[in-house]
Amino acid sequence: MTISREVRLVARPEGRPTPDLVEVVETEVECGDDAVVVENLAMSVEPYMQGRMSEHVDYATPYALGQPLTGHAVGRVVASSVADLPEGTVVLHEKGWRELSRLRPDEVQAQVPDGTDPLALLGALGQTGFTAWVGLTLVAGLQGGETVFITSAAGAVGAVAGQIAKAQGCTVIGSCGGPEKGEVLRGLGFDAVIDHRAGPVRASLKEALAAVGRSHLDVTFDNVGGEQLEAAIRHMGDHGRIALCGAISTYDATSPVPGPRNLLLAIWRRLRLEGFIVGDHQAHRPRFDERMTRWLADGTVVDPRTEVADGIEHAFDGFLRMLDGASTGKSYVRLAD
Ligand SMILES: NC(=O)c1ccc[n+]([C@@H]2O[C@H](COP(=O)([O-])OP(=O)(O)OC[C@H]3O[C@@H](n4cnc5c(N)ncnc54)[C@H](OP(=O)(O)O)[C@@H]3O)[C@@H](O)[C@H]2O)c1
Structure with a gap:
């Protein structure tokens, strides 16, 4: 059992989101059977998250009150009971807004290949x-x-x-x-x-x-x-x-x-x-992955990004800074080295 911190939604926005919509809560994380625990290195903050804080969003499920927010994150497996996902594997998943995420194998969206910058999976390659x-x-x-x-x-x-x-x-x-x-x-x-x-x-x-x-x-x-x-x-x-x-x-x-x-x-x-x-367009993802990997490698596309906050306790402030236009390119929160 390990202690983690996560960002929970405690109120819904009326207009512009404000810091009092969330609280940062300590929680215990246990790996258990058929799961991994991931120490998150970085998480994405994106405008769509504002919509999901409201109960009126209709193309996705609204975030639940009292529950942690979600969103893309990259992290390293630090405990595992899954043979294919040993400790040290770096993965992309959607249970961000927490320091440690417990994931079932089907919640791992991708393994980050050796030599690939994990942050690229939140940006141009994601x-x-x-x-x-x-x-x-x-x-x-x-x-x-x-x-x-x-x-x-x-x-x-x-x-x-x-x-x-x-x-x-x-x-x-x-x-x-x-x-x-x-x-x-x-x-x-x-x-x-x-x-x-x-x-x-x-x-x-x-x-x-x-x-x-x-x-x-x-x-x-x-x-x-x-x-x-x-x-x-x-x-x-x-x-x-x-x-x-x-x-x-x-x-x-x-x-x-x-x-x-x-x-x-x-x-x-x-x-x-x-x-x-x-x-709706996931079927085209392999074609995109092949092309973007090549474009990043040959410099056709560069992947600008801004670290809008450091640490889970500052993550929501980073989200607000992104909405305010303080960042350029992909906005992310650093959570660990
Ligand atoms: N349809 C989909 O499947 C899908 C998927 C992903 C994202 N999206 C949407 O695509 C858009 C771009 O997403 P993103 O992640 O790249 O976000 P983003 O463009 O990085 O969003 C942040 C930027 O929005 C600009 N902004 C904020 N308030 C504004 C306002 N009132 N008027 C004009 N610009 C404003 C600011 O840029 P400036 O400082 O330059 O004004 C800010 O830096 C978002 O609307 C997002 O919801 C849609």
Whole structure:
């Protein structure tokens, strides 16, 4: 029996999440039969977790009050009664938000191969990168040479999406908050960058299109919704495709948010707006894994990340910092060495 600490949800958010929604609780963890105990090295913090703290989420099960939160984590097996998962094995799983996780073998999502950076399994080589690839490739049907707009482009999914589009020879415009993030995006190869905090996005997007010598967008990968989605619709060309991945600008809303005011343009321009949930596309995961492993190895894609907190007691503060835009690329909490 070993003592661990875990983050439990004790209240549901009304609008923006606040630190008092959770408490950090000590708990005893015992390996027992047909299980492993994993010491978590790092865990992911992601915007979707805000939705699951609410009881109104409908594409996933809401987090239960009084129970630990969940989410992706990577950790090392420190006790095992499973022959295939000996001590020392590094694994990816979804029982994050705790220092030690007891896992049945079917709760281990992947073993991290020797020589692979475990944090990559939370970022470009994990669900984050897969989301970017699914949205661009399977949902938007991106073609080489097209002009692409990516919102929250300096975020975890957006930064990878932009690099995938560049790898296909596309012209890529990204939106982000602040000049520092803009510099990061230029370093990743984005052709133009919009600071959504600096002024109306619609006008900035028009300027960005002019700067890259294009008249319209072919594809938008939207993580933000609201004003940025409206701006994208305004600048789409005929038969353009918009992959609706997220709508972080609306996640704090306490009443229904109006849809884009210019949706009529979707008819005039024969646009396709398609939402997606990455988990529906697991059958394509091996193809993505092969491609992303190669892209990371040859430098086509780099995997920017920010440690938003160190230690389980600070994990929720790290989550809030991620929501506030304090991070670039994949946001993670360090839990152990
Ligand atoms: N459909 C799916 O299956 C799926 C899977 C994974 C993720 N998602 C969604 O995809 C989106 C991206 O996920 P992620 O993990 O990469 O998150 P992320 O983009 O890293 O989210 C954090 C960033 O969001 C931006 N942000 C926060 N509030 C904002 C606001 N009011 N307006 C504009 N930007 C705001 C901030 O960037 P700036 O500082 O640059 O503003 C912040 O750094 C999220 O909406 C997430 O819910 C969907």
